[in-house]
Amino acid sequence: MRITLSIVALFFMVSCSPKITSSFDTKHPALTAEDKVAFLDIPHKVPSGAKKTGTAKFGDTGFTTDCGFDSNLIKARKAARENGANIVKVVRKKKPDVWSSCYRLEIEFYFYDGDVSRLEQYQLQIK
Template structure:
């Protein structure tokens, strides 16, 4: 009985994160932790010379926690760095509602060979 309880708790905890599906058509050299990554919300423009590397979809796995807007962006930044992208662009977002406690988002990843600090962007809220 104790083993069954441990299996249930383990599977519940592992299934609590947001569902993330990603697809990268191109990759660049991974970025370091020191490399800046810009967050562009829906209303922000991607620079014309930026190269699209991939996209992802953040959803709800059913018992999801830690899937608010900022948490999803932090996860997206990690994916971006792993694949050499320095711009995270939100293309679609659905706020939490009766059916889901998570932000559901579509994100595109870009590499921009320029100063990303000069791009108008979303400032990540740190608690």
């Protein structure tokens, strides 16, 4: 009985998170929490000289919660820092609709030698 309850509890914990698939071709040393990471939405341009390091897709499992645009970007920033990327670029965005209450995103990760805080970028809406 305990095992069944544990499995059910684990299912609900895992199924409430967005489905995230990522792939990194180039790995740089991990960034610290103090290192800046820029968020570039669709209209923002990736600076010349930035090197693409990987990609990610954020989807919906059907039971997903906490999958708003900013929540997904925060998760993407964590993946970027772990893999040494300092730019998170949104290349495709599907807003919540009848079929899903989540933002579905395609992200590219970049490493840029310049000052990312000077880039025109999306500002997170912290609530």
